[in-house]
Each structure stands twice: as C-alpha cells, then as structure tokens.
Amino acid sequence: MTNNRAVVYKGAGHVEVQDTPYPELVLRDGPGVPKSNVDRKCEHGVILKVITTNICGSDQHMVRGRTTAPEGLVLGHEITGEVIEVGRDVEFIKKGDVVSVPFNIACGRCVMCQTQKTHICTNVNPERPGAAYGYVDMGGWVGGQSEYVMVPYADFQLLVFPDRDLALEKIMDLTMLTDIFPTGFHGAYTAGVKMGSTVYIAGAGPVGLAAAHSAQLLGASAVIVGDLNAERLQQARVSDVKQST
C-alpha cells in the first residue's frame, strides 16, 4: 500500500518526494533498519497525520553525503501531527489529539528513560544508545517528512497540546518543540547560562538563533552571535526578540 508520500534520501545532494508505504504499527524492514529491529511490533504506538515537519540542519549532514545514511531513507525527525489511529496498548493518547513528537525515540522503560535521559534510551536501537526518526544509525525508524507517520511508545512520548484551535493558531511556534527549540535551549542551559550571563554562540543558523532566544529567556545580559554568512548574521539582528514585547 503506498497511500503516503515522503521526502526520501537518494544519495549525496539528492532528495525526492516519493510514494511510500502507509505506516503500520510495526517497524518493517527498510533502509537502515538493524536486523533485530525488523518487524518490531509497536502496539504502543500511534499513526499521525502530519501537520508540520521541519527540515533540520542535521538532515543536511546526511543529504550532503557526510554520513553513512543509506539511500532510500525517509527523512524527518521534527514531527507535529494529529493522532488518527491508536495501537492496542495505548491507554491515554486519543484520536484527534494534536501532539508534538520528541525527536528522540525512547521506550520509557529502561534505566536511561527512567532517569530522564531519553536521548540515550537503550531499548530502541540495537546498534547504539538513542534513536530518532529518519536518521542514520538511529535505529531505522521511518522518518516523518511525510503525510503520515508511525510514532511508537505514544503514551510516554507524546506531548499533547491542551487546545486544538490554539495549537493550530500557534503551530509555527509549537512545531519547534520537536527538536530545534529544546536543542537550542539545552545548549544554553548546559553551558550554564543564567541571569546576567555573557553568551557567545558560534553559528547563526536556526539552532544558533534558537540558542540565542533561549539564552535571552534564561536571563543572559549579552548574547553575541557569530557566523561567516552575512544573511544569517543579519537574521540574528532581526531575530533579536526582546522579552519585553
């Protein structure tokens, strides 16, 4: 069944939108799926109708041919969507919920997940700790730059937006919760940014700008952004979102 369309990696410098299989509550064999993940049952998962899915700078590393990503990989790990089907073992997530999908796939059951280290879950990728959708070495889970996608461990993972209409109204902001906003915030938080800090950020791409905004939210007194790209540096000036607005 091909009732789905997705962005597919076709080799260095080349992506295409192709017909792809409609997702099932199981991980089928495909590009980059480790043997022991093939036919893994996901009755704890849901099928999402994708509302928004963002292109990430980390996708570009693959598309430039700078990783060992296999051809045919469906890309996309920044996924926001509406639940349209729930698996047998899902207790709390409901059809119609509008949800943000954390890009780190995590089981919620291992020691790492139980201590909030969902980025290094030990149960979702036989090859190394941690997994993600549509990413090289990340367990072979099918990416979400598509019309429909399967999300495992739905009760544990999904962030349900409290109000559907408000969520759709703010979707351009909320879509950033899957990866880029937490990633920028994590960069600032783990660097120790606090009230009064002076912060330097190398890189004025989206993650750098998300980090700059996060540093401001954390109370930095000065945020300095550097880049070799004049257009991005100009965007950093434009993006200087003061919290007093």
Add this chain to the structure above:
Amino acid sequence: MDAVGFEASGHGESGEQPAAVLNAIMDVTQAGGGLGIPGLYVTDDPGGVDEDAKTGSLKVRFGLGWAKAHTFATGQTPAMQYNRNLMKSILSGKAQIAKAVNAQLITLDEAPKGYEDFDKGAAKKFVIDPHGMVNS
C-alpha cells in the same frame, strides 16, 4: 555555544576545519565557563577532510579547555526534559521561537527546494505542511 558542528569552516581561512568552532569557543569563553555543544559531531564521515576526520577524530586543543576548567556538554538533547515548559512559554507569548528562527512554511513538494536553499545558507527554518492544514 557551538551551533555549527563538524562541517565547520575556519575564520579567514579557506576550507573546512572540523575543530575550528570547538577551538574558538574554548578561546573566547572565560575560565570556569561552560561550553554547550548542540552542534553535531559524528563517528563516521565519508567526506572528512583527512583520515582522522573520517572517523570523527578532530584536532581539538583540549589542553586549552582543561587549563581554563571548562565544562563540555555534548550529545543529543533529551527533548522531553524541555518541551513541556517551552510549550507553556510559547502559549503564554513569552517565547517567540518562530520569529527567532525565521520560520518559513512550504509544501511537501517544495521540500527538495527547501533542502537546496537551506544548504546554500538561507536564513530560514523550513516547515513542511504536507496536508495544507496551516493558515499562514
């Protein structure tokens, strides 16, 4: 903070220098400071600038960071530690992340063009709307 990763270029020099940003942030950060590294580094890079870079071994001046007692924060972000509170900041209007990153809505069919433009250095964050559900 390093928001560039392993495909970094050096300042004023031509070509890729994968350790350039890590070395630069150690250089500019005060002693005792923290280095947040959301920029991505890999264990296998077929396009690495030399044999070492192909396996993620970079010329990092670690002694400088050690001398300045820097802390290094690496790895994927555990998104679930932050997403709920950041959602509340968005819904309250405190955080304006779409504006901060210059979000640009595109269709699924426009995704290959989005990749191309982003690769060329477009100052935008591309958001794909596969079903045309978003009013912008």
